[in-house]
């Protein structure tokens with residue numbers, strides 16, 4: 001990674017790409033464990049044969065990085081356009097977002113479509129949180145700006161307050177992890193995130209996660225916090241950040257802990273992988289990255 005302060009744009013993109021690689025490995029390997037034949041491997045913490053295909057989490061995160069690289073900030077219209085242009089129906093999107101992206105591609109306004117989802121409440125799903133860690137890495141020097149830009153990034157698809165705050169929390173975590181010295185402790189990371197997000201169910205879950213950092217049993221923690229089985233942001237983000245905070249320098253341990261509790265495994269592991277790989281010590285193992293499907297060729301490559 002380049003950390004040249006004389007070319008901050010380059011450093012930012014390199015950090016975002018490092019986070020994206022962690023997110024992609026988490027997503028792609030996590031999604032392998034939806035295949036029943038791979039359940040015994042998960043129990044034994046053994047890797048399935050590659051290549052591991054990534055899913056919607058990665059596809060949308062690629063758009064986040066591409067828009068940041070092109071605009072040096074999060075441009076909502078460009079983001080909605082990129083989501084729609086690159087939308088691959090077979091990557092595991094939820095039905096509401098599948099339909100929304102098809103209609104955006106056909107020329108409809110994302111503002112109206114996203115606001116109208118779920119009877120006008122907007123989606124409270126995980127989509128805004130699962131794709132946003134690289135944005136936090138981009139804003140490593142400014143966690144408040146990361147949180148603000150993450151809020152903006154949610155609206156093209158997810159307008160329910162909990163989905164928006166879920167994205168803010170993940171971006172805040174990635175920004176704090178990506179800062180030069182990183183958070184001094186798991187408690188410091190979650191305290192930092194809690195201070196950056198508004199009052200919400202996600203925030204309440206994060207405070208509970210903070211209280212449970214000394215629990216060794218992830219299954220118990222997931223039973224309290226949720227692990228994405230309800231596919232809502234508040235049922236997903238607190239557990240994912242609990243898991244990330246406890247193993248900031250150990251991608252393998254963080255991955256297995258997260259995957260083994262089940263739930264929305266590709267997404268919890270994408271969040272954990274993206275947050276960890278935002279920091280210097282949290283990159284995925286080389287062999288894991290090699291088994292993961294390559295990123296699409298429209299993603300900027302940095303150098």
Ligand SMILES: [Mg+2]
Pocket residue numbers: 055056057091092266267
């Ligand atoms: Mg997915």
